Amino acid sequence: MRVFCGIDWASDHHDIALVDNDGKLVARARISDDATGLQQLLDLLADHGDGPDTRIPVAIETSRGLLVACLRASDRPVYAINPMAASRYRERHTAVRKKSDHLDAMVLANILRTDAAAHRTMPADSELAQAVAILARAQQDAVWDRTQAGNKLRSHLHEYFPGYLDAVQPILGGLNSPVARVLLAAAPTPARAARLTRTQLRSVLKRAGRQRGIEDEVTRLHAALRVPQMRQLPLVEDAMGRQALTLLRKLDTACISADELAEAAVEAFEAHPDAEIITSFPGLGSLTGARVLAEIGDDRSRFADAKGLKAYAGAAPVTRASGKSLSVKARRIKNQRLAAAGYLWAFASLTASPGARAHYDRRRADDDRHISALRNLFNRMIGCLHHCLTKRVHYDETAAFPTRPEPSLATAA
Structure with a gap:
């Protein structure tokens, strides 16, 4: 008798349901979200035939958390079911659309009983790949937070200090650059910025880490911060300057987090055996390569062919x-x-790749928009990546983009 397990996940407890081949409920329980609850779950599974050679598959509506990590470590099939998909299955079991934690656990167990082949088990990624995924995703989140914080600060500065935005625009990195942030901290209002001397500006640049072209930059900033502009009332300007400092602290935190996580993600990625193959592709550096590895993992059985990976990445059309x-x-x-x-x-x-450029230009010539042409190019490149990772070979420009023969005069005639 085969047994299937469904777990309705919650923040402090989990409902367990075990069903057999006929969909009959054979066991149910509610466990706490701690080591004691995990042991209760393992004992319950063992009582119904779970062993080293016959692991009972588990379906749960999340792919994260300590419970999921411990279940994956036990070498059993774990299915992370999309909550939207589970809600559709729920209608099979009740006509009045009732809902309960126990019912949800039974629905998840029955999904495995009837349609396990239509769902994927969680990938068996290595420990290093999972670590890269955590760092790369956190760094990507930090970049998005940095963009959001920068947009809020820029919008606020437009209301009372547009001259500052014009002054820092030529700086590499713009508002997110260390020079721009240190300068705003030193002079958050137009009045204070206009009073900055050359010596103070020189000190600001050195504190921000600037080493070259300091005198030319001092001259440029000294003139740019004194350009006449529309002003708020003095007390209003001071208040908005205080608000800008608050927003600046959020931007500083996001910038520091993004930089530190980038270093950690790159360090972990470069220690992975797939790093050399991934970075052999044009346009893929260590940080972007870490993001790619974080999402595709290193379980080669996860995608049966390149088509599955392309669909997962959103590169293949529907x-x-x-x-x-x-x-x-x-x-x-x-x-x-x-x-x-x-x-x-x-x-x-x-x-970085003549073949990629020619492919993009052909798509544009066929009336594709910029985004569509890039998506089509990504579709081509990620298919090549699947091949290279499967065969353990590096990227080859001539194989990825073979040269098209020029039409002869006889053919043209």
Whole structure:
């Protein structure tokens, strides 16, 4: 008798349901979210035939948390079921659309009983790959937080200090650069900025880490901060300056977090055996490569072929056909993190790979928009990546983009 386990996850407790081949409930329990609850779950599974050679599969609506990590460490099949998919299955078991934790656990168990082949087990990634995933995703979140904090600060400065934005625009990194942040901390209002002397500006640049071209930059900033502009009332200006300092502290924290996590992610990624193959691709550096590895993992059995990986990344289009109607559209359901990394990868490869540039230009010549052409290029590149990782070979420009033969005069005639 085969047994299937469903776990309705919650923050402080979990409901367990075990069903057999016929969908009959054989056991149920509610466990706490701690080591004692985990042991109760393992004992319950052992009482119903779980062993080293016959692991009972588990379905749960999350892929994170200590419970999931411990279940994965026990070498059993763990299925992370999308909550939206589970809600559709729930309608099979009740016509009145009732809902309870126990019912949800039974629904998850029955999903494995009837449609396990339609769902994927969680990948068996190595410990290092999981560590890279945590650091790369955290760094990507920090970059998004930095962008949000910078946009809030920029919007606020537009209301009372537009001259500062004009002054720091030529600086590499703009508002996020160390020079711009240290300068704003030293002079958060137009009045204080106009009183900065050359000596003070020189000190600001040195505190920000500037080493070259200091005198020219001092001259430029000294003039830019004294350009006449519209002003708020003095007390209002001071109040808005205090608010800007508060927003600046948030931006400083986001910038520091992004930089520190980038170093940690790169260090962990470069220690992975797949790093050399991934970074052999044009447009993929260590940081972007870490983001790609974080999402695809190093479990080679996760994707049966390149088509599955392309669909997962959102690079492959979706074809919808019904009767005489046929439409091909961009894929909306995808791994958003991998898709974001893929855009950066494809865009950077335009200057690093002649074949990628020619492929992009052909797509543009066929009336593709910029985003569509980059997505098509990403589709091509990630297919090559799947091949290289499977075969353990490095990227080959001539194999990825074979040269097209020029049409002869006789053919043209």
